[in-house]
Amino acid sequence: MTHLSVVGCGNMGGALLQGLARSGDHTLVGCDIDADARAAVADYCETTDDLAVAAEADYVVLAVKPDTVSDILPALDLEGDQTLISIAAGVSIDYLDDLTDAKIVRLMPNLNAETRNMAAAVTGAVDDTVRALLDEVGEYAEIEESQMDIATAVNGSGPAFVFYLIGAMADAGVDSGLDEKQAETLAAQTFKGAAETVLQSEKSIDELIDAVCSPGGTTIEGMELLWDSDVEADVGAAVHAAEDRSREMAAEFADE
Template sequence: MESVSVIGCGNMGGAFLRGLAKAGYDVTAIDLDTDALDRVADVASETTTDVEAAKGSDLVVLAVKPHIVESVLDDVDLHPDQTLVTLAAGVPREFVADRTDASVVRVMPNLAAETGDMAAAATEIGVTDDVRALLEDLGEYVTVEEEYMDVATAVNGSGPAFVFYLIEAMKDAGVESGLEPEEAEVIAAQTFKGAAETVRQDDRSVDELIDAVCSPEGTTIEGMEVLWGSDADEAVRDAVEAARNRSQELSEAFDDA
């Protein structure tokens, strides 16, 4: 892949762009907001407010708010040899494909694209070898039927915020018992990172891994008894469901478009 244009350089688009730049891609940043462009100017090969600049890239990433997707597509005339990766939450792939000549794939990434630790879901339709390579350079991804993109949006797209919330809770517990805030944040965040990597690399199930940490009459089992007796798991499921429902609401706005 020679070049990538990212249209929309806000939180998600900016994180995606920074990850691409770190992975060695030649990235053009496109946004009407010059402040957003300034925030990525240190890593982008070019910054511009002209959406037509995307016509010169092999792959175009559309990372704008759902309600302006149509107007952006009206302003840029992509050609069939290009691939358009849409990151817009809740916007159906077909809605985008009907408004461009480019090949279209819908992807839901997350902010960890910036560090190469992204979790992403992509629609099965539209995934090319170049798209696969790009997603692998930013982290890990799964392909799903589009009907499951709303729940994927909730799990991996919204999920980082839920994890941040839990990290903060563990940090606060450490601080309340005497740790310095910086110390507590480091060990809480690294614990989540290490646990996640263990889940990815270990053949045991999550339940088996919990058992492996819970020595009889030890410290962990005492804490787990509290969690098992609480509604913590239901609260997490409710958070995912709420995010999924909102993604579905966004999608429904495009049903008759």
């Protein structure tokens, strides 16, 4: 049984607590000074506003805004046999290392952790316990720290981009007569099923597209329009805009 605390019970910290609580195999603590944030996770874990209580855990997730890390992490006063898992965007391992004696893991998760469908990028002192925790809440990739900015964009910001695309498909359904709930269900489930197919199939993305497109059929008509459009470039530009902002944030901390 892993003793894990989450400091910062906002959207992402709360999603991790909710996802990990489903197994019932861990001692979980949520720490936040905001009473509403604590109340939001009270069904999944013990809650506290005391950093000293959170610091008793073997694994401490730092899920706070980057500009508060320099105040909160020294106050936790973690020791060398503990592991800090930081999800503070743009805050490097070197920066964190100056503030704590703990082993350091950098994690970029996403909100899908609450449904155990998270995509995460991780680097640093990743041990088998960290891997097991991540396995419980989704899929993950171990990467180099130099790749964290693009990972932040692809899987960290990515859910918002996917939500946007689901909304666009659902709106098209509504325009042609489906009610809003029907259209949203069909669009969202289609994305869910397509994503699972990508993960489980040995075929490439292009091969999977070809498998759906019958000559002279409906899908090829839509794909021809997409291939002739700027959609691929626009989606790529959105990802790179998020990547650039992550890089800017990292540079701000490096200059401190």
